[in-house]
Amino acid sequence: MSLSTPRILPKHLEQFGPNAHAPVNTVRLLGTITSIHGSSATLTSGDGDTVTLVLNRDSHLSPQSLYEIVGKVINLEGGAGLGVRVMATTEWPKNPEGKPVDLKVYEAVVDATHRSKEIFYVDEEK
Amino acid sequence: MDYGYGNNYSTGYGAQGAADGGGFVGGEVQSSPAGGKGGYGKDTVRPVTIKQILHANHPHPDAEFKIDGDIVTQLTFVGQIRNISTQATNITYKVDDGTDIIEVKQWIDSESNQDQMDTDSGKPKLIEDGYCRVWGRLRAFHDKRHVQAHIIRPISDYNEINYHLLEATAMHLFFKFGPPPSAGGNDQKMAQNGQANGNTSVNVGGKELPQNLSPRAKMVYKYLRESPQSNEGQHVQLIASNMGLEVNDVYRAAEELVESGLTFTTVDEHTWAVLDY
Numbered sequence: 001m002s003l004s005t006p007r008i009l010p011k012h013l014e015q016f017g018p019n020a021h022a023p024v025n026t027v028r029l030l031g032t033i034t035s036i037h038g039s040s041a042t043l044t045s046g047d048g049d050t051v052t053l054v055l056n057r058d059s060h061l062s063p064q065s066l067y068e069i070v071g072k073v074i075n076l077e078g079g080a081g082l083g084v085r086v087m088a089t090t091e092w093p094k095n096p097e098g099k100p101v102d103l104k105v106y107e108a109v110v111d112a113t114h115r116s117k118e119i120f121y122v123d124e125e126k
Numbered sequence: 127m128d129y130g131y132g133n134n135y136s137t138g139y140g141a142q143g144a145a146d147g148g149g150f151v152g153g154e155v156q157s158s159p160a161g162g163k164g165g166y167g168k169d170t171v172r173p174v175t176i177k178q179i180l181h182a183n184h185p186h187p188d189a190e191f192k193i194d195g196d197i198v199t200q201l202t203f204v205g206q207i208r209n210i211s212t213q214a215t216n217i218t219y220k221v222d223d224g225t226d227i228i229e230v231k232q233w234i235d236s237e238s239n240q241d242q243m244d245t246d247s248g249k250p251k252l253i254e255d256g257y258c259r260v261w262g263r264l265r266a267f268h269d270k271r272h273v274q275a276h277i278i279r280p281i282s283d284y285n286e287i288n289y290h291l292l293e294a295t296a297m298h299l300f301f302k303f304g305p306p307p308s309a310g311g312n313d314q315k316m317a318q319n320g321q322a323n324g325n326t327s328v329n330v331g332g333k334e335l336p337q338n339l340s341p342r343a344k345m346v347y348k349y350l351r352e353s354p355q356s357n358e359g360q361h362v363q364l365i366a367s368n369m370g371l372e373v374n375d376v377y378r379a380a381e382e383l384v385e386s387g388l389t390f391t392t393v394d395e396h397t398w399a400v401l402d403y
Binding site: 003004005006007018024028038090092093095101102105106109112113115116119120121 | 174222224226227257285290295308
């Protein structure tokens with residue numbers, strides 16, 4: 001059984017959605033929480049795309065902070081497209097020098113994840 | 127703090143100890159003057175993902191682990207601690223890096239623990255759901271793998287997580303496709319060939335190299351081809367010092383090249399020349 005949660009950007013949601021035949025549909029996203037409305041929130045990635053998060057009771061997010069989200073890609077209620085049902089959140093604080101985490105590096109990691117899938121989330125083609 | 131315990135746990139140690147006892151030693155270790163006993167030359171730290179650790183090739187219990195065809199003993203990775211359980215002799219952490227989950231065990235050393243209590247009180251601690259960096263050695267117990275940690279410390283700059291994943295990818299690509307293209311003509315050709323065909327067939331000096339050669343063997347072959355020499359070829363020490371490689375690595379590369387019929391031994395077992403036909 002694979003326990004991998006590939007790192008993605010909002011633009012990759014489709015490939016890991018319930019309708020895609022993805023190897024996994026639990027994913028990781030890194031971005032800033034830009035708004036919170038009751039049980040849903042919006043995460044904005046470094047490239048400016050957004051994704052709707054469906055929160056659980058344990059998620060305590062504070063706006064304008066950087067979070068890593070582990071969650072399942074789902075169809076939002078009312079046909080509002082794809083979103084992520086949150087399973088776990090981890091705040092990524094600023095580094096000891098007071099600088100925020102470089103989101104460009106995260107984009108490079110996402111790129112590497114999908115180019116070299118075999119070391120991140122799918123079994124090596126034999 | 128290093129108490130030198132790490133050395134006793136060397137997997138290389140066990141394997142080679144057995145070979146010595148059997149009285150049958152394949153030239154490599156014994157005849158290498160700079161190689162040392164335990165094969166420390168290959169004891170380098172490799173950055174990996176947990177998925178790579180769990181998929182590492184381990185054909186039988188005494189064998190060494192291999193990732194992308196290269197032996198790994200020491201490794202390092204970054205992940206999130208999912209669970210901490212303190213036992214009588216060790217602390218076991220379940221670490222998840224988004225590619226898989228593995229157990230990391232750290233032995234409790236009562237003396238050094240006391241030191242840490244005194245000095246570490248103000249520093250960030252290892253907590254559940256916190257990120258950590260692990261340095262350790264891959265172990266297999268029955269069919270289960272875990273990492274015996276030398277050092278495990280919390281992450282304070284979160285850029286380190288992304289940095290590590292990129293570093294692990296870079297090393298994976300190095301072992302899969304060989305060194306990145308450089309300005310030199312042959313290297314360029316090597317990389318392009320590798321990428322275009324999705325394999326590592328290399329054209330050096332007009333000859334097609336077999337795909338299954340390790341990157342190191344290719345480098346040694348290229349070096350032997352391009353350096354001026356008599357028909358006696360070059361001695362292992364000379365190759366090692368000119369290429370900046372460990373003697374043991376040169377032996378392994380040379381063995382591959384001889385097996386593939388690309389080079390042959392000349393004046394003694396430690397000197398090779400390129401086989402031209």
